[in-house]
Amino acid sequence: MNSTILKPICIVLSIATASLSAILTAQFMYGIGLAMGELILMTALGIVLDLAKCATPLFVLFLFSQKQYASALFALVLSMTLSVVSFSASVAALEQGVVASQKNSTAYQAVSQQIKEYTTQVDELRLLAAKQQNANLITKSERTLEKIEPLLVRIDDLYQRQSTLPSELTVFDKFGLLISYITSAALELMSWLLVLVSNALKRSHTHSNAVVRSHDKSSALELIQPDFIQTQLEIEPQSCAVNDEYFNDCVSEPVDCHEEEVFSDDHLKCNEQVYLEIKQAVLAKEVKPSQRGIGERFKGVGRDTINFVLMDLKHAGFLRSYRKGYAFA
Known part of the structure; x- marks a missing residue:
């Protein structure tokens, strides 16, 4: 692929990846800040740490190219630490959505169970009222039928509540946590990949300029x-x-x-x-x-x-x- 096309693509992906990772980290730190009572401070800390995570791989490559191996090793350890923090924050932020989805699925099953139990009670009461009528116990039969009416109202309410919940388990409900881990890992690896591609493009551009300059000098000497x-x-x-x-x-x-x-x-x-x-x-x-x-x-x-x-x-x-x-x- 032409490096001229690859360069803007790399820039756009770098900005998008850094922004998305920073949002997830900020969301995680916001939750911590909410518990501590320091919303702004913890959110800002999350954004700064995530942006630093995106920049530290460049520091590693630069220090290594300068043969400052001790400093490069320190920068590498710091970069890996920040990547782990960002990964954990992304997983935690995505898990919130997964847990919410699973709760919805659990709630759906609970509502279905309640509807089933109330329906069973209604059937039993109707059967009892019929037996009482056959035994000429009219008063008891009417009282039994009066108990059915509140149960039917509850069943209607449960059906309305159930209509707002997922009707069945989705793939995300079954594998949501695994998907969140894979997504977070891919996001961190994408950050490192874009740094390596940017460095390769820079070296390729420098090499191309050197070849052109050498060719121009040789052509001038031939004249x-x-x-x-x-x-x-x-x-x-x-x-x-x-x-x-x-x-x-x-x-x-x-x-x-x-x-x-x-x-x-x-x-x-x-x-x-x-x-x-x-x-x-x-x-x-x-x-x-x-x-x-x-x-x-x-x-x-x-x-x-x-x-x-x-x-x-x-x-x-x-x-x-x-x-x-x-x-x-």
Whole structure:
């Protein structure tokens, strides 16, 4: 997938994930604050901790890239701790909905049981009233029938109450707690995945810029005429000594370009092939990014040439300053 498309997708998902996780954590801390009487304080604490959880993985990668392993380990432990807290808060917040759903299901079953019991009582009373009428106990039969009326009213009320409850158990009612655990874990893992993708996109962008820059420099060097390059590589000053009696012939003195090189971004390199070979060797980690490491591999190359290559790689993002030299980024 094109990184140009992937980058905005990653940004949108990062914001959505961080927001959702912060809401769940804030909801959990709100419940704690409600019991403590500190609603605003606990809610704010939950939001801050969750946002810190989203940022600490970046700190881990940064410190590790700087080879500060002790600090990176501390940041990793802190990040994992915050992730566990966020995971627990998300589970607790989702469990509230699961428990509420299960209570509704339990209430439905309880109402159904009550309706069944009242219906049984009504049937028994009607049967008793019929027997009393057959025995010419008219007064008792009427009293028995009077007891049925309140039961029928209760049954109607229970049916109305039952209509507002779920009629049957759903998948969420059966596996709600498991779903809440999986959802919370996926939310935390998504946060870490987005951090890793963002870091990979950043490295890919840096590498692409370095390749384009190197290609542009190579193309520029190819446009220079060989005669012009040869003129730049060899300097032939004429030196004449004066004597009282005669003039010595002028002597051509070629100067080695390795002894008097002056390099900058706008000057041609003494030897393009050597420059590219050194650069490829450093990128392949065949030599150490140092004067000594490159000098042992490429005999006779000037210090200025090596410095020029190392500076180019540093600007491209492949090297970083380390003590008095360079190290791989």
